[in-house]
Amino acid sequence: MSASLRKFILTRILLTIPMVLILITLVFIIMRILPGDPIRSQLGPRVTEAQANVLRERLGLNRPLIVQYGDFLWKMITFNFGNALTQGERPIKQELAEKLPATIELSVPAVIFMAVVGVWSGAYAAKNRKKPVDYIFRLLSIAVYSIPIFVMGLLFQILFSVRMPVFPLAGRMDTLMLVNFDSPTNFYVIDALITGNWPALGSALAHLALPAFTLGLALTGVFVRLTRVNMIEMLQSDFITAGRARGIPERRLVYQHALRNTFIPILTLIGLQFAALMAGAVLTETTFSWPGIGRYLVERIELRDYTAVQATIGVFAMFVAGISLIMDILYAFIDPRIRY
Amino acid sequence: MEEKPTTPDAVPQWQLDLDKVGFVRRLFLARKWYGGDWWFVAVSAVLLLFIILLGAAPQWFAPYDPRAEVGPALLAPGEVPLGYVLVVPAGSTTTSIKDIGTNKNNIGFVVGSPASQALRKTTDELNAAEKEAGTGITYQPRPRRYETNELGLADLASGKIDGFVASMEELEPLLPNFPGVKVVGNLSGNTRTFTLGTNQLGQDVLSRVIWGTRIALIVGLSSAIAAFLLGVPLGLISGFVGGPFDRILTMLMDSLYSFPGLILAIAIAAVLGAGIGNVIVAIAVLYIPTYFRIVRGQTLSVKNDLYVEAARSLGTPPWQILTKYILPNVIPSVVIIFSVNVADAILTEAGLSFLGLGLPPDTPDWGIDLARGQDYIRRAWWLITYPGLMVSLVTLSFSMLGESLAEILNPRLAEL
Numbered sequence: 221m222s223a224s225l226r227k228f229i230l231t232r233i234l235l236t237i238p239m240v241l242i243l244i245t246l247v248f249i250i251m252r253i254l255p256g257d258p259i260r261s262q263l264g265p266r267v268t269e270a271q272a273n274v275l276r277e278r279l280g281l282n283r284p285l286i287v288q289y290g291d292f293l294w295k296m297i298t299f300n301f302g303n304a305l306t307q308g309e310r311p312i313k314q315e316l317a318e319k320l321p322a323t324i325e326l327s328v329p330a331v332i333f334m335a336v337v338g339v340w341s342g343a344y345a346a347k348n349r350k351k352p353v354d355y356i357f358r359l360l361s362i363a364v365y366s367i368p369i370f371v372m373g374l375l376f377q378i379l380f381s382v383r384m385p386v387f388p389l390a391g392r393m394d395t396l397m398l399v400n401f402d403s404p405t406n407f408y409v410i411d412a413l414i415t416g417n418w419p420a421l422g423s424a425l426a427h428l429a430l431p432a433f434t435l436g437l438a439l440t441g442v443f444v445r446l447t448r449v450n451m452i453e454m455l456q457s458d459f460i461t462a463g464r465a466r467g468i469p470e471r472r473l474v475y476q477h478a479l480r481n482t483f484i485p486i487l488t489l490i491g492l493q494f495a496a497l498m499a500g501a502v503l504t505e506t507t508f509s510w511p512g513i514g515r516y517l518v519e520r521i522e523l524r525d526y527t528a529v530q531a532t533i534g535v536f537a538m539f540v541a542g543i544s545l546i547m548d549i550l551y552a553f554i555d556p557r558i559r560y
Numbered sequence: 561m562e563e564k565p566t567t568p569d570a571v572p573q574w575q576l577d578l579d580k581v582g583f584v585r586r587l588f589l590a591r592k593w594y595g596g597d598w599w600f601v602a603v604s605a606v607l608l609l610f611i612i613l614l615g616a617a618p619q620w621f622a623p624y625d626p627r628a629e630v631g632p633a634l635l636a637p638g639e640v641p642l643g644y645v646l647v648v649p650a651g652s653t654t655t656s657i658k659d660i661g662t663n664k665n666n667i668g669f670v671v672g673s674p675a676s677q678a679l680r681k682t683t684d685e686l687n688a689a690e691k692e693a694g695t696g697i698t699y700q701p702r703p704r705r706y707e708t709n710e711l712g713l714a715d716l717a718s719g720k721i722d723g724f725v726a727s728m729e730e731l732e733p734l735l736p737n738f739p740g741v742k743v744v745g746n747l748s749g750n751t752r753t754f755t756l757g758t759n760q761l762g763q764d765v766l767s768r769v770i771w772g773t774r775i776a777l778i779v780g781l782s783s784a785i786a787a788f789l790l791g792v793p794l795g796l797i798s799g800f801v802g803g804p805f806d807r808i809l810t811m812l813m814d815s816l817y818s819f820p821g822l823i824l825a826i827a828i829a830a831v832l833g834a835g836i837g838n839v840i841v842a843i844a845v846l847y848i849p850t851y852f853r854i855v856r857g858q859t860l861s862v863k864n865d866l867y868v869e870a871a872r873s874l875g876t877p878p879w880q881i882l883t884k885y886i887l888p889n890v891i892p893s894v895v896i897i898f899s900v901n902v903a904d905a906i907l908t909e910a911g912l913s914f915l916g917l918g919l920p921p922d923t924p925d926w927g928i929d930l931a932r933g934q935d936y937i938r939r940a941w942w943l944i945t946y947p948g949l950m951v952s953l954v955t956l957s958f959s960m961l962g963e964s965l966a967e968i969l970n971p972r973l974a975e976l
Contacts, residue, residue: 242815247827254831362963366956368907370914371948374934378941389937499822503911507934517823518915521830533827540818 228552236545243537244296248289251530259526279527292530296538301531306523312531316513321406322392323501323512326431331490331497333436334443339479339486341440342447347474349452357444365441369500373434373507380430387430390509394423431508435500439493446489450482484555491547498536601968604960611954614770615777622767623755626924629762630754634940637757637765644678645731646744647724649716654723654744657682661699666721668712671705675725679703713738757942760932765942769950771924776954779839780906784898786844791851792894796882798852799859810856817849821904822911829917839918843905854897858890896966903958910951926951 259272259281276282280291295301301312345357364372381389388394392408393401401420403411409428412421454460455478463473502514509515513532520528614621624630632641648654660667661683669675683699690697704721706712709730716724717740724741731743756765794813798806816824828842862868868885876885912918913927921928926947933943 238811239815239818242811243819246815246819250824250827250831254828362959363952363956366903366907366959367952368910368914368948368955370911371930371944371951374930374937374944375948377937378944382938382941495818495820498820499911502822502826503914506915517826521826522916529827529830533823536820536823540820544818 224556225552229549232545232548232552236541239544240538240541241293243541244293244534245289247530247534247537248292251526251533252285252288252292292534295531296534301534302527304520304525304528306520306525306528312528315516315528316532316535318406319511319513319516322510323505323514325407325409325428326435326504326510326512327497327501329428329432330435330439330500331493333433334439334493335486335490337436338440338443339447342444343451343474343479345444345448346451346455347470354448357448361441361444363441364437367438368503369434369438370503370507372438373431373504376430376434377507388423388427392424392427392511393420394427397423431504431510434507435497435504438500439496442493442496443486443489447482447486450485451478454478454481484551487547487551487554491543494543495540498539600960601964604957604964607953607957608961611773611957612777615773618771618774622764622770624764624767626763626768626771627922628764630764631752631758631762633758633760633762634936635754635758635762636940637755637942638753639757640753641746644675644725645728645746647713647716647726647731647741648722648744649719650740650742652722652742656744657701657723658686658699660722661686661701663700663702665701665723666704667701667723667725668704668706668715668721669725670709670712671707673726675727676703676705679725709734710737713741716741756946757940759929759943760936760940765929765946768924768929769926769946772926772929772947772950773954775836775919775923775925776906776909776951779836779843779909780902780958783840783843783905783909784847784901786840787847787901788851788894788898790844791848792855792890794848795852795855796859796886796890799856800863800878800882800886806856809852813849813852816845817853821846822908825908825912826915826917829912834918834920836919836923839909839912842912842918843908846908847901847905850897850901851894854893855890858893859886862886862889896962899958899962899965903955903962906951906955906958 259276259279263272263275273282280288283291299313301316303309304312304315341357341361345354348354377389380386392398397420401408401412401417402415405411408424409421412418412424451474455474460473460478463477464470468477498514501512502517504510505512505515506518513535517529517532520532618626635641646654646657648660654660657667667679669679683701686699690699701723704712704715706715709726712721712724712726713734715721717738723744728743735741735743754764754766756769759765759768794809798809825842825846828845829839832838832842863886868881871881871885909918910925910927910930913923913925914931915927916931919925919928929947930944930951933940933947936943
């Protein structure tokens, strides 16, 4: 690792600190300073003010705002979120650690689908610019972008789970199989692979297929458009013309020479898409009853579990900061100009 | 005729021409200068007009009140409601309850079943109609009560009674066992069908889908306008003033922008509670940074232009420079963002209410209908398909409008 790269990474890590601070502050402002009383909504109108005050005291909500803010910040940074208010009052850290693998298992195939299908279709549309194929791809990408992800998911459920029962409707694995399935990491696919439990692997993959496809497809729309625009620009540049003059086959020009040079904006978009991915994961998980972090958040909002909601949103905020850090560092690896 | 540019690097003529005209003329004349996809604009404009009309006056289009329970629950689109039917002996010539309505006729039903109420309701309605017409006929068939449907049907087949009333769902499995009887049809003669079916409460899906347009447009437009009204001035001032104020505001807006929009809206909506005003606030907050970033960027690039410099040296006050010199340059890109934002806001609103946040549960709203429809996904596809198509159609037309506006106002995009 060169000195310049090391310096860049260090500065970038230092720059992440104010971003994390601002994001956590934002969550604090939303949860504590906006009108609306979390304790009242948790306990309901029939509980007396004295009882509500007991809970307030227990959660430290009667302290001055600035003390609460410091406390909240400390909890977020040390990943010690306290206990949930409902469902057995377990430590939130433990609950999130159980749910996170499910979300990752759903997101990784979705991102791979998005990158592969999105980049390929974008490049293909650019190669056939102003031909019918191009228009079809553009229209499809706008349509995919316009259909809400949960509507897409519900329609796929109707088509592939109800009409043609190819894939299971919801969940991560058949309930009967789940009884005998031991999952130490909570990554069902990985656990099934390690233990050589082939029926469980099949069930896990079948359950994964529809939600991952839905999430991936919904994210693809923007991707096709960006790749297409960048590729068209790239295909008009001098080095492509030069390559064409030398008789390099068009396929190679498009898919190797031009595509390689569009990777930087594409990488940026992958980074930006993580925000959309998280929002999409919340909706997809709710649609397919996928027990990940997104569904956890929605469930706890319904139960008005204030501490769990606050911690989950804080974790999402830290994800955002982390991903943007990783993306910037990756960037610097690929394009040395960025380090300076 | 002006000289055409000869080198490929030169700015094309249409672009020079376009720079001379104003915003509105650009909209109308742009088509002449570039090979843009005018049909894109046309299709999205027609769709949008229709959608706005739907949202402005849903009562003209919706056949029923969206909250009224107008039919049987979960009726498929176009399906004839079965409800309570009249069964008669196979050889009978009876065509409706009127033929066997005198006090010499016996009509059977299961004791204590809703069928007796249905029968009474039907005869009451018939009598009221006859009274109005002044014919003096009253329908008052003699009731015969049975323990089960099977006993009643057996009596009917042997001719002891003239008719039997029961719900079609109960009868369907029994009918093959009783070849001596036939179903005449719906008891009340009510064969009203529903174009898009009914939901689990018996509400008309078509009416709910149409009325949902109003909520979506209200939320989409008002939150986009609110974000516009806050984001544009903030961006203008921040870019114009510069200094630490600009830096702090930019950092704030950037972190707000990087946060996943829906999750932020979920947090705000969860804290504020249900209500259409709260949803608008929650969504408006998401889009302030979008306007801020664009407007600030444009302001920064314009503020050092020569004509602004000239205005400043002539002693024009800063706010006048902002409103008269900088704002007009910023507006075109804001218009594009606005249209895309409305689409986004409608998506977010549907997402929020799908998750059970935001709107009161009885609101005719697509997101709420979709969430409820999910419980009946195995039985009633129409509960999901139609509201889903409608959300997609509305967001699609706003996105298409944004897309085509972007091409017209920024023709360089059309080249790509």
